[in-house]
Amino acid sequence: MYLKKLKLINFRNYQQLDLIFHPKINVFIGDNAQGKTNILEAIYLTSTGKSFRTNRDRELIKMDKDKAYILVEGEKRYTSVSVELKLEENKKKQIKVNGITLTKNTDLLNNIHVVVFSPEDLKLVKEGPVERRRFMDMEISNIRPRYCHCLGQYNHVLMQRNNLLKKIHHDRKYIATLDVWDEKLVELGTILILERLKFIHRLNTLSRLLHRKITDSKENLEIKYIASVKDIAEEERISQSFHRELKKMLEVDICRGTTTIGPHRDDLVFYVNGIDIRVFGSQGQQRTSALSLKLAEIELVKAETGEYPVLLLDDVMSELDMKRQMFLIKSLRDIQTFITTTDMSLLDSIRLGEENIFYIEKASVKKKNENIS
Template identity: 40%
Template sequence: MKVKEISIKNFRNYSDLFLQPNKNINVFVGKNASGKTNILEAISILISARSFRTSRDREILKFGEDYFEILALIEKSGLDKDYQLIYEKNKKKKYQVNLSNIKSLNELRMEGPLVSFVPEDLEIVKDGPALRRKYMDQAISNLDFIYRYNLKKYNSILKEKNSLLKDRNKGLDTKLLFQAYNVQLASLGAYLILARKEFLDQVNKDIKDIHLSITSGEEVLDLIYQNPFKDMDNIKKIESSLYQAMMEALDKDLFVKYSTFGPHRDDFDIESNNISLKTYGSQGQKRSAVLSMKLVEINLIKARRNIAPIVLLDDVFSELDQKRRRMLIENLLDVQSFITMAEKKYLDEFKGFSYNIYLVDNSKVKLLDGGN
């Protein structure tokens, strides 16, 4: 999947921007707040309907304007498709692919996968479980559309249940009411748990060689799913155990007024040579682990969906040493990538590859070098 042309209007600090990106590596270099990340954000919203910076469309709209628009010519499996996104103030975004309206965000995301690597991702190892769940959910959703549907439905039902826990009608039979919710949550949650287990098993198979290469053969990386169920290979057994655990937790749920048990509380640990990186890992080890996880994510999409994802890397180059930067570049050669950085000193590391290098300054984007 490749972006061949992209036009951005009234988006963040850009009034009007047109680019014809390189089919492989595209680097945007400039000072902080110059608008580099805004270009990556536009690509993210157009392809995945998701900004990695905000959930509020009004924040994206250029000050003083009533709409923003993103147009792109994108090649997928040898065919060119016209993408269009229009947002008008106080209205919902409208998406079209080849002039056909996209009716759901799932439909849009099925068009093509996107992998992003942003500074927040460097906190996956050491921060709370929410970031690790987000990593799993986004990665699996790029591989399994049923998972994406079930996750959305699970979260919707969970929201209803939590709302009732906070302000329940005392005239209703509490046990029967929450029993009905837990039946649905257990059915959907069992699918999520099994998919997460299978995903982490696959990542563990694929990540070892990549991480050994990054660490000069010194570290074996493992992602350990922290889930209380012993038998996670049988979806019916997972569903039964999950339902039972949810019902046993009901008294606690009623007391704290939120649902305390289920896949929305899942976590996994990241271990190097059987030692938890969250507790004992150095900053370099944690960055290397996340880099390996992202590279595996890219490779899984290529293998499972037979399509190369578009890759966004926002200001993460400076967080990696030269060896890891080189490893990252070499793994981007058969995908289209968009990279931002604040310092020009890393640009020499792209020599010998196919690239475009752009200078971003005061809402202006200038092609510095067309590369090979």
């Protein structure tokens, strides 16, 4: 698929912006803090309904305004698609797909598929488990809307259970109602774990092949899912093990006022040639692994949907050495790609016409010889 146009009103630092995109590569060049990433963020919002930078919708609305608007129009393999978002302070965002208002945000998924790659993703291997869980949740939701819905329910049940644990800590009479929340937590958590295991299995296969290509077959990448639930061999055993672990950790959970078992505590470990690269790997190995993951993610979306997603590269080129830059560029031939950068020389290896390049300064966007918009 590819995106044709974008319209913004009072989004971030843009009062009004109308852009027509190239179906292959689009480059946004300018100094830092001019508004380049804001354009990528708007595109990502039309795919997921969420930002990859903030959880607060108010930050997306121009500082002196109380509402914002985003419109994206694109072409899929068999149909056209348009997505509109209206953001208003202290109100739920309004979403329309092809002019039809959505009642649930999760219905937005599967309309526009987007993969974002930023410098933060290069830190995925060495950062804490929160970032790796976020990676799994975002990427699985992108191809499995059911997962996103289940994750929301799980987080709600988890919050309710944690609140109840705090009450039990002060008064044991509340413990009688804990089983209800445990049952629901296990039901939803088992679904999440199963979906993650399927995702990691497929990601492992693709990322291993890509990693070997990048490293000239010198390195083998392996990703392992580390679950707090001990037995994750099959659905019934996950559920039974989850129940047992919750009971085993009950007094600890009551004392801490939080749930210590479940997919919200799980993690990923990355091995290169059998070595845990978070602990013992070089920065180069960590970054190559992150690049392999992102490229594998693109292929996963293609396998699930039948067409490549839109790729957003947010100031990531400067973080890669020349060899990794070249491998990434060669991988983009069939993918509409949006690139932000402060240094055009980083893209010398890409043959670009002026129709592919947008110059940005203080939320003003133009092509060469065009008036500022």
